[in-house]
Amino acid sequence: MTGGVTGGPALAAKSWPRWLLFCLQLSLGIPALVHASCPRPESSADMVLAGEALLKNDFPEGSTATFQCSVGYVRDSGQPDITCNEGKWTEVTLKCKKKSCGSPGEVQNGRFDFTNGIEFGAVIKAFCNEGYEIVGQDYRQCLDKGWTGRIPTCEVVQCEEPPEIPNGKIVSKPHSEFPQYRDIIQYECNAGYTLFGKMNIMCNATGEYEPQAPACSKGIICETPKVPNGHRIAGAPPPYKLDYFVTFACNNGYEMDGRPEMTCTVEGWSHGPTCNPVTPLFPTAGPTKDPDEDRDAKKHETHWEIIVTVVAVLIAVAVGLCCCWVYFSRKKKGTAAYNRTAPAP
Numbered sequence: 001m002t003g004g005v006t007g008g009p010a011l012a013a014k015s016w017p018r019w020l021l022f023c024l025q026l027s028l029g030i031p032a033l034v035h036a037s038c039p040r041p042e043s044s045a046d047m048v049l050a051g052e053a054l055l056k057n058d059f060p061e062g063s064t065a066t067f068q069c070s071v072g073y074v075r076d077s078g079q080p081d082i083t084c085n086e087g088k089w090t091e092v093t094l095k096c097k098k099k100s101c102g103s104p105g106e107v108q109n110g111r112f113d114f115t116n117g118i119e120f121g122a123v124i125k126a127f128c129n130e131g132y133e134i135v136g137q138d139y140r141q142c143l144d145k146g147w148t149g150r151i152p153t154c155e156v157v158q159c160e161e162p163p164e165i166p167n168g169k170i171v172s173k174p175h176s177e178f179p180q181y182r183d184i185i186q187y188e189c190n191a192g193y194t195l196f197g198k199m200n201i202m203c204n205a206t207g208e209y210e211p212q213a214p215a216c217s218k219g220i221i222c223e224t225p226k227v228p229n230g231h232r233i234a235g236a237p238p239p240y241k242l243d244y245f246v247t248f249a250c251n252n253g254y255e256m257d258g259r260p261e262m263t264c265t266v267e268g269w270s271h272g273p274t275c276n277p278v279t280p281l282f283p284t285a286g287p288t289k290d291p292d293e294d295r296d297a298k299k300h301e302t303h304w305e306i307i308v309t310v311v312a313v314l315i316a317v318a319v320g321l322c323c324c325w326v327y328f329s330r331k332k333k334g335t336a337a338y339n340r341t342a343p344a345p
């Protein structure tokens, strides 16, 4: 039929009957198309149009369209075809479901968390058992072609070389290279030394030793502690052994910063207090001081001065008056006595 449209003038005379036929078909066909064609079928998240239907724009009466499951989905049940019937599509019976990626594999010394499932789109995260660390990407995603990446591995946590201790040595260590999680290192002190702390230490899940390495000592671990401008108020007297503690107080005129106790540890005294000079009560320009306080204090001082002065003056006046009174009364009596005792000539 396309030959008639593209044939050109040279073929025109020969093609006349076909032209006529075509026009006839068109005049009959157009009304049918207008009245009974179906709209383009709509795709959904789990299914899309497939095959010829994808390229077509017109879906006349009686034509069919085929669906297929979207990427990541598979057919669960039903048929993929629909038919245009009196301008309406028959119902889609195809049911699609998400593909399952199946088992993502086993994580050695760890596990996958499957709370998101194992179907298309799901992301599963890998976790290691205690004392193990993940190597590689710690998740996989279920895509159309299966799980992304590869199974991560969990490697055992390692500790650094165990610490050497003065006057002692390591007597047992399970792995020649670096100790691993749960490995136990055993220490011993040289002859004549006593072990303080724990003989065994373990490489723990975070790659540290627990507890800290022991110390070997002849017994006295800590020197007599000194706090400048302070003095000992409680705790054992020297010699100071492990875990002994002392409590300090500051001398007069000093105030404490920090905790008053110090404990003797294998690393020496724990952080002790410091004694700092007490800040003067009335600093030259103390910004935190209330100026009213000063004024009130002065006022009280002045009051006292006045009262003392007044009392002193009153006492002085009273004493003066007393003296005068005694003097004059003596004088009077004296004259009277003389007059009385003197024999009359």
Ligand SMILES: *[C@@H]1O[C@H](CO)[C@@H](O)[C@H](O)[C@H]1NC(C)=O
Pocket (backbone or CB within 6 Å): 204, 205, 206, 207, 208, 209, 210, 211, 212
């Ligand atoms: C391992 O030991 C260190 C130091 O003793 C400690 O801080 C840490 O909490 C320990 N880790 C675990 C998981 O117990």
